[in-house]
Amino acid sequence: MVVGIQREKTKGHESMTGYQHTEFQPGELASLKFDANGLIPAVVQEAGTLAVLMVAWMNRESLELTLKTGYTVFWSRSRQKLWKKGETSGCLQRVREVRADCDADTLLVLVDQTGPACHTGSTSCFFQPLPLTSPEE
């Protein structure tokens, strides 16, 4: 079962995925800040493990489709078309929550992921560590 924000009627408490809630403002969707290309970055996080799976971009249409269908839809910058995640691979992302940040220019999408999120077969796209050279504390 997917519990949407409207159904939770939450106010000032923690959601099932551990994030703080503030009162839902119906006008928030209209006030989102898309960039000069009409896009907003979306961080996708697995609701169960809280692993960050990937970051992709949405335009207004893909966001509306995501909210309406309950599955992530992005805008492919390379192919310049809507892209339902997992449409060919079957690795769909069922949406549990969508949250905007304080500046309303970035989204966080909590999902139930089917199969690996990454096209390489990795659970998460973030599998390449960079070298920290800072001194140990």
Added chain:
Amino acid sequence: MVVGIQREKTKGHESMTGYQHTEFQPGELASLKFDANGLIPAVVQEAGTLAVLMVAWMNRESLELTLKTGYTVFWSRSRQKLWKKGETSGCLQRVREVRADCDADTLLVLVDQTGPACHTGSTSCFFQPLPLTSPEE
């Protein structure tokens, strides 16, 4: 103690923060893809709770400072200057890991956060839920 990637000598196993590792490639830093403005988005995740705290942007210099100092440094697009997170508020982010995604065009930074990450006083910047209108399953 902060355990950097180089110190872990990990290969194909899970790190202390639960993410899969692949072998570290020394050339990865040079192969990162910065956008037309010389920036790369960085998702900041709390290492302990795995909450996504914020998304900000880095240029090459701020990334190098982050890796070298062990504290997050970003590029402020609004102020057009380097911005050490928490420099004025004291809400510093000690870096545990920095990871690139499969396309090398997005970063994930795992941190120990001092105080709230958000300038509003919220633990995470992602506190504004959007309405899901999809049918329940």
